[in-house]
Amino acid sequence: MDRTDTAHRIVIVGGGAAGLELATRLGNAHGRDGRADVTLVERARTHLWKPLLHAVAAGSMDRAQHELNYLAQAHWHHFTYRFGEMDGLDRARRQIHLAATMDEEGREITPAGSLGYDTLIIAVGSVTNDFGTPGAAAHAIPLETPDQAARFNRRLVNACLRANAQEGPIRPGQLHIAIIGAGATGTELAAELHRTVRAVVAYGLDRIVPERDIRIILVEAAPRLLPALPERISEAVLRLLTEMGVELRVNTRVAEVRAEGVVLADGGLLPAELVVWSAGVKAPDFLRGIDGLETNRINQLVVGESLQTTRDPAIFAIGDCCACPRAGSTQPVPPRAQAAHQMASHMLGQVERLLAGKPLEPFVYRDFGSLVSLGEYSTVGSLMGFLTGKSLFIEGLFARLMYRSLYKMHQTALHGRAPTLRRTLAGLVSSRAEPVVKLH
Incomplete structure (x- = not known):
């Protein structure tokens, strides 16, 4: 990857659905030619699409077959992976602070430090909100x-x-x-x-x-x-x-x-x-009022229509960690996978306009419906009909195919159409020899 001193420094914090898709697409677009220096900061080593976690918990899916290695993804798609966790912000110096990382034996892997940015995009997702319930x-x-x-x-x-x-x-x-x-x-x-x-x-x-x-x-x-x-x-x-x-x-x-x-x-x-x-969910606690940025009661960064934080135009937030206004509604954009995917796609265009010195455009969320998978039993949901403005209730095989297509969209954003198709075909062949449920 070629870099120059004049490359625009883009730091993305959080490698979930929104952050990793954006880092991959920005790396493909600008990382190779050196126009932008794209860095992804993430505390995990591998990525797994969050809507699949219930299947891992139940034992009906082998996580190893669906995990993606951040270091390899960065190498293939021309961005830098920085192993670490953001724990502070210095807006005046345009730096984020990173905590030291430790291994299981308590030995330091990477030291505490700082990382400079020209544009900062926070995409740290959400964590469970237990509302302080005892135990x-x-x-x-x-x-x-x-x-x-x-x-x-x-x-x-x-x-x-x-x-x-x-x-x-x-x-x-x-x-x-x-x-x-x-x-x-x-x-x-x-x-x-x-x-x-x-x-x-x-x-x-x-x-x-x-x-x-x-x-x-x-x-x-x-x-x-x-x-x-x-x-x-x-x-x-x-x-x-x-x-x-x-x-x-x-x-x-x-x-x-x-x-x-x-x-x-x-x-x-x-x-x-x-x-x-x-x-329930909330944004991570470290975001609460971080260096004067506006946050709501569940720690989400408040952003405007451009996805810029309300108190710093150089800082954007996307995905579950942001409270984004929704046109025609008093409620913000919901913390859902389809919203994260749409924000990542919109943010790609925003960066293009930033680099070209053009004005930014508002983010408009489109609700494509809701799907709930009950495993092998059934899938139910609704699809939005944009011509009629009404939702269409679906169930069974068609709903299951639509549910799976959401994951394929995520895979396509990370790997491209042809590799995703090959992975899908390989999965169909190998799954016939797999056990019904994970036993270890």
Whole structure:
């Protein structure tokens, strides 16, 4: 990669869906010719599309087949990968501060330092918001990262092995799974778990009777599941989950999470050895009021229509970590994968205009609908009809194909059309020889 002292320094913090897509496309467009020096700062080594985490947690997907190595991606697409985590900002000097990184033995990998920028794009995504619920941080597992999803899966398999090997009977709650939050992540996880836990048991754990011993409970504070999606989708998903035997507790708030289960606001206890927290999101805490930038109550950076932060035109924010106004609505753009993808595409054009000295353009979010995958059981959702202005309810095979197409769009942005097609065909061939569920 050729660089010059006059190259425009673009620093992107966060390698999630929005940040990695943008770094890849900017590197392809300007990294090779030296017009821009593109750097991606990310604390992880590999990338996995966040909507796939529930499948990793359930054990129905091998993360290794879908992970992307940041260092290799940077080499192939002409940007620089900087392993580290942003922990401060100096707007006057146009620098971000990076924390030191350590390995598992406590040895330093990279020292603390600073990195200069001409344009800064913050795309650090969101983290789980447990609303300060006592015991949640200690006893509930969030699904923010592939490592957390894999940790839950190991605990799930271990719980089944333990129950099958113990001398006494399986105690109440020992194989119960409580999922706090019945949004898309919670409902998709519940459906995947219904199948994969039974698949684990079927491999010879004959002391466990799924209908008697395994219980999956969705706990939701709102009056219905999937409260952010259209009611018709909620009703269809409720019907399918009920047929599976998944229990739903709506209008139910959690007061505490304990090692033995979940304490509800009414004082009742839901026994559960495994608890997943998926009830809310917020931007990372380090963003709260960082160097005077405007943030909202969940730490999101407030941006204008151009995606520039309200108090510094050299700093942009995209994806879940930004509060972006939405035309014709009092609510901001929702923290969804399709919004992150659209913001990354728009930001590519914004950088082009910046480099050319042209005025920036407003970001306009287009809602293409909502899809919820229930694994092999079904997929339901709605697609927006832009000619009529109405949504079209879809279900079954067509909905499943549309759901998968969202991931293919992400892969295409990272690898290109031809490589994505080859990967898809290879996956179809290799999946026939794979086990039904991950057992380790």
